[in-house]
Amino acid sequence: MKILRLILSLIVIALSIYALITGTTEVMLPYLLLLAGLTLIVTGIIEFQKR
Incomplete structure (x- = not known):
């Protein structure tokens, strides 16, 4: 799960930089918001599993 969170975060950062440059x-924006939401969901699942 942590690897998935890292991959999603890197994709969001890369797409954001690409969108700003071009x-x-x-x-x-819709794709960035979707991926950012998925990142938050995965982060929530990771934190929920810690409890």
Whole structure:
């Protein structure tokens, strides 16, 4: 799960940088929000399993 969180986080960062450089933020925003949401869900599952 931690590897999945790391991969999702890196994808979000890479897509954000790409969108800022190319100026296509309005096109990339839905995908960025979806991946950021998935990252938060995975983080929540990891923290829930710690308890």
